[in-house]
Amino acid sequence: MKTYGSEPGAPEPVQVGISEFVVRGKESTETLKSYGLGSCLAIALYDPDSGIGGLAHVMLPDGDAADGADTQPGKYADTAIRAMLRRMVEKGAAYTSVEAKIAGGSDMFEFESFGDGVGNRNVAAAKEELGKLGVPIIGEDVGGQRGRTVEFDVGTGTLQIRTADGDRGVTEL
Amino acid sequence: MKLDITALGTFYDMAREGAGLAAGRLTRMTDVETRVGITKLNFMRGSEIRTEFEDGIPKVGVRVELSGGLDGHSLILFERDAALRVVSALVEEASADEFDDMSRSAATEVGQIMNAGFIDGWADVLGTAIDVSTPEFIEGETAEPFLGDLEEAPTDDDLALLFQSQIEAVDTEIGFKHYLFPEQESMADILDKHTDPDSQGIEYDKLAGFDEMAQQGAREVASNITTLTGIDTSVKIRRLKFASLAAIPQEIDDEMLVGVAHELDGTPSGYLLFLFDEASAREVVEATIPNPPDDEFGDLGKSAIKELGNIMASGFIDGWANVLDTTIDHSPPEYIHDYGAAVIDPVIIGLGENQDFAFVFDTVIKAEDREFDCSIYAIPDEADLERALNNLDIERIEDAQTTADFPIDEVENA
Numbered sequence: 001m002k003t004y005g006s007e008p009g010a011p012e013p014v015q016v017g018i019s020e021f022v023v024r025g026k027e028s029t030e031t032l033k034s035y036g037l038g039s040c041l042a043i044a045l046y047d048p049d050s051g052i053g054g055l056a057h058v059m060l061p062d063g064d065a066a067d068g069a070d071t072q073p074g075k076y077a078d079t080a081i082r083a084m085l086r087r088m089v090e091k092g093a094a095y096t097s098v099e100a101k102i103a104g105g106s107d108m109f110e111f112e113s114f115g116d117g118v119g120n121r122n123v124a125a126a127k128e129e130l131g132k133l134g135v136p137i138i139g140e141d142v143g144g145q146r147g148r149t150v151e152f153d154v155g156t157g158t159l160q161i162r163t164a165d166g167d168r169g170v171t172e173l
Numbered sequence: 174m175k176l177d178i179t180a181l182g183t184f185y186d187m188a189r190e191g192a193g194l195a196a197g198r199l200t201r202m203t204d205v206e207t208r209v210g211i212t213k214l215n216f217m218r219g220s221e222i223r224t225e226f227e228d229g230i231p232k233v234g235v236r237v238e239l240s241g242g243l244d245g246h247s248l249i250l251f252e253r254d255a256a257l258r259v260v261s262a263l264v265e266e267a268s269a270d271e272f273d274d275m276s277r278s279a280a281t282e283v284g285q286i287m288n289a290g291f292i293d294g295w296a297d298v299l300g301t302a303i304d305v306s307t308p309e310f311i312e313g314e315t316a317e318p319f320l321g322d323l324e325e326a327p328t329d330d331d332l333a334l335l336f337q338s339q340i341e342a343v344d345t346e347i348g349f350k351h352y353l354f355p356e357q358e359s360m361a362d363i364l365d366k367h368t369d370p371d372s373q374g375i376e377y378d379k380l381a382g383f384d385e386m387a388q389q390g391a392r393e394v395a396s397n398i399t400t401l402t403g404i405d406t407s408v409k410i411r412r413l414k415f416a417s418l419a420a421i422p423q424e425i426d427d428e429m430l431v432g433v434a435h436e437l438d439g440t441p442s443g444y445l446l447f448l449f450d451e452a453s454a455r456e457v458v459e460a461t462i463p464n465p466p467d468d469e470f471g472d473l474g475k476s477a478i479k480e481l482g483n484i485m486a487s488g489f490i491d492g493w494a495n496v497l498d499t500t501i502d503h504s505p506p507e508y509i510h511d512y513g514a515a516v517i518d519p520v521i522i523g524l525g526e527n528q529d530f531a532f533v534f535d536t537v538i539k540a541e542d543r544e545f546d547c548s549i550y551a552i553p554d555e556a557d558l559e560r561a562l563n564n565l566d567i568e569r570i571e572d573a574q575t576t577a578d579f580p581i582d583e584v585e586n587a
Contacts, residue, residue, distance in 0.1 A: 018419040018518070035427050036514025039522050059419065059518075060525050068529065075419070075525075109507045109519050111436040111444075118522040147515020149427075164429060164511040 013151060016042075016057045019075040023054035023087045024154040032152045037104035039119035041077060041142070042150045043126055044101045045084055045135070046157040047093035054088055055152040056080040061125030077125040085133065100130050101139040101159045101173045108145045119143065139173030174361035175374035178555060181415050182530050183298065183367055184336070185214050188353070191294030192338035195249075195287040195351065199340065202286060203262055210339030210348070211424055216384065216413040217335060219327040224410070226316035233272070234311040234319050235284020239292065242301030244359035246323055247291055248352045249284040253312065255348060256280050272312065281310045291338070291351055299363060325356045332381040332413075334360060379562045384413045384534065386492040391536040391549060393488035394447075398538060401481060402460035404545055410537040417530055418521045421552075425513035426450075431470065432547075433482030433506035434520065437490065440499050440561045443553035444520040447485050448513075449478075453545045457481060475508045482506035489549065496569050497561050520552060528555045 013033035016022050018040060022032050032055040034042050046053040056074055063069030063076025073083035081100075089095055105119035105126075115121075123142045130137055141148070141161050151160045159173040189212040196207040217225075226232075231253040239245050251259070260276040263283070272280065285308045296303045311318050320326040327333035336353040355363075361377075368374060388411050395406045416424075431454035435445045449457060458474040459465040461481065466473045486503040494501045509516050524531055534551040553561075 017423060018521070036422065036425075036512035036516075036518070038511070038515035038518035040518045059522055106515070107519070108509060108511065108515070109434055109436075111434075111504060111507070111523065112438075113436060113442075113523055114519070118519055122522075147511040149512060164515065 016055050018057055018059050019072055021054055021056035021074040021080050021084045023052070023084060023091065025091045026051045028053075028154045030154055032154065033150065035149050037148045037150065038106055038108055039104070039117075039122065041102060041104040041119070041122040041126055042148075042152075042159075043077070043081060043084070044103075044150075044152045044157075044159045045081070045088060045098050046101070046154075047088060047098045048157055049097045050091075050093050051155070051157075052088050052091050052093040053152065053154045053157060054084045055150075056084050058122060058126070061121045077122055078129040081126065081129045081133065081135075085135070096134075098135050099138045099157075100135050102126055102137060103141045103150050103159060103161050103173070104148055105142045106144050106146055106148070108147070141171055141173060174357060174364060174377040175368065176377055176380060177364060177368040177372050177374040178528075178530060178559070179369040179372060180364050180367035181214060182417075185212065185415060185417060185530065187294055187298040188212050188214065188291075188336045188338060191291035192340060192351065194294050195290030195338075196340045198286050198290045199283070199342075199349075202283065203259060205262075205342045207340055207342050210341050211420060212336070212338040214334070214336055214415040216332050216380070216415070217327070218330055218332055218411070220329040221411055222320070222327070222333070222335075223316040223329075226319065227314075229314065231312070231314050232319075233280060234313075235281050235288060236309045236311055236319065237285070237288050237292075238306035239303050240306075241304040242299050243295055243303050243355060243363065245325055245353065245355035247288045247305075248319060248354070249287050250319070250350045250352065251284075251348070256283075259283055272310075277310050281308050284308060284310075287340075287349065287351070291353065295353075320354075323354060325354045332377075332384060333357070373559060373563055375559055375562050376567075379565050379567060380413075380532075382567055383493070383496070383562060383565065386496050387411075387413070387489075387534040387536075387551065390489040390492045390551075391538065393492070394485045394536075394547075394549060395538045397484050397488045398457075398481070398547060401484065402457055404456065404460065404543075405541045406538050406545065406547075407541065408536060409539040409546075410535070412533075412535045414533050414535060415530060416533060418525050418528070421521055421531065421533060422514040422517050425517055425548075427513055429511065430513050430516055431478060431510045432516070433479055433486075433508055434516070435482070435486045435506055436504040437501055437553070438504070439494070439501035440497065440564075441501070441553035441557035443551065443557065444523065445486055445489060445503060445552075446517065446520065446548075446550045447482055448509075448516060448548045448550070450546065453547065454478060454510075456545055470510055479506040479508055485549075489551065497565055498569065499561070517550065524552065524554060531555055532558060 013031040034057040063079030073079040105123035107117035107119040432448035458469040536549040
């Protein structure tokens with residue numbers, strides 16, 4: 001079928017919505033993108049040896065304590081990390097060479113119901129789970145009060161972060 | 174009719190799956206890669222549905238009547254140009270400008286296959302057969318040809334429950350909308366069968382009444398904005414939707430927004446956000462500060478937006494508090510200037526500890542004579558909302574409607 005309104009060239013990035021995670025295999029040149037993270041957290045896992053990587057866009061910290069993590073592992077930091085790692089290993093990644101980068105987890109509102117910060121809790125939960133699994137965090141851009149849009153290049157393992165705050169421009173991890 | 178959250182959640186998931194089935198069938202048929210856009214379970218008044226159709230774009234639809242396990246109508250709607258493109262991809266000799274007999278029948282076929290995708294999804298979940306009538310091909314630019322003759326299409330002031338899904342073709346501008354209009358009685362039976370026996374549920378009439386108060390609150394906010402900025406505004410879109418929390422930020426434009434967020438404390442508790450695009454926020458600052466600063470989003474500008482936020486929050490929730498005979502306090506405004514989705518995701522997370530779905534009272538206020546808009550999102554804590562509505566005396570809504578129009582001078586002096 002003919003296509004209309006499309007330009008030849010770079011493919012559209014694959015969107016990773018809230019509570020989703022996407023894993024791409026060797027030789028993928030795709031970019032995985034999560035728009036407008038506020039207190040949500042983006043977790044990128046990458047095995048530089050095999051070139052297998054994935055991006056999760058998690059909403060809440062603790063899936064082990066929640067109902068429904070079985071059907072939606074990508075919703076929670078702990079279950080998303082385990083599910084993504086498992087899928088990467090199934091695709092041929094070596095568990096011991098996987099590295100992590102995380103971005104997001106801002107706390108933009110000081111509401112009473114947010115306690116010590118919903119973004120902060122997501123960051124802490126991800127760090128704890130990655131620590132338990134022995135996956136090193138080799139880059140992070142977390143916290144603060146600004147939103148972030150992230151793009152993960154599965155070809156190179158680079159995590160590019162844009163903040164709404166114009167002064168900081170684009171950061172690469 | 175009683176609305177049970179578990180049942181609504183099941184139907185929401187199912188509508189989303191139905192969209193997936195329909196998208197898959199379209200891909201197989203036309204070889205074009207498709208993606209399922211947003212699925213919504215909306216409660217809309219007839220006037221709102223008509224406004225949505227009346228966007229000046231010619232449309233074609235393929236409509237079927239449903240009976241058996243579910244009574245109502247299912248409608249696949251596409252922009253006329255998009256339908257012609259799909260047809261020309263399927264039938265080489267089809268005209269690219271007009272629907273002749275052949276292209277009409279090809280379009281009907283496509284629409285029918287997609288309708289069947291949605292309906293199969295429903296039949297699966299309901300565990301019953303749904304009978305489908307012969308498809309009708311409809312062309313038009315307003316709601317009238319598509320919905321005018323449907324009994325279940327609501328009159329202007331009636332609140333109807335309907336399912337909407339979007340399917341987009343990747344890398345093209347072809348998009349489809351699906352509408353399912355169930356007959357209320359049939360929907361009530363189905364909800365009844367799928368209700369969680371331990372849950373109280375929400376009376377439909379009470380929710381409709383509560384939504385009327387939100388409508389009134391929205392009008393109040395438009396009037397506040399007009400009074401304080403001199404910009405003539407009115408309520409353009411009003412919706413009550415039931416959506417999964419994860420889907421809520423997806424609907425917000427991926428552009429920079431400026432506004433305020435409030436936490437609500439009372440019955441119901443929840444969150445209330447007022448968001449402007451940057452240009453509109455600049456107008457607010459310029460109109461409300463006597464000597465506007467060069468940087469509209471500096472300290473002076475922020476405090477102007479926050480002050481307007483405070484006034485709008487009171488205007489919006491007073492009607493609810495009155496009708497519920499309760500107090501709903503709003504926190505001081507938290508100023509935000511950020512990407513659309515980032516603005517709302519903290520709120521979604523705040524609610525996400527205890528619920529998967531939320532009722533969202535969604536409003537867009539626009540200026541009459543220029544590009545200026547303000548979006549309002551009121552998202553109550555679901556359990557609180559259920560409690561509040563169960564305690565609601567329906568007669569109070571009728572009383573409140575005649576008395577709650579408090580004069581704007583009170584707001585100005587507040």
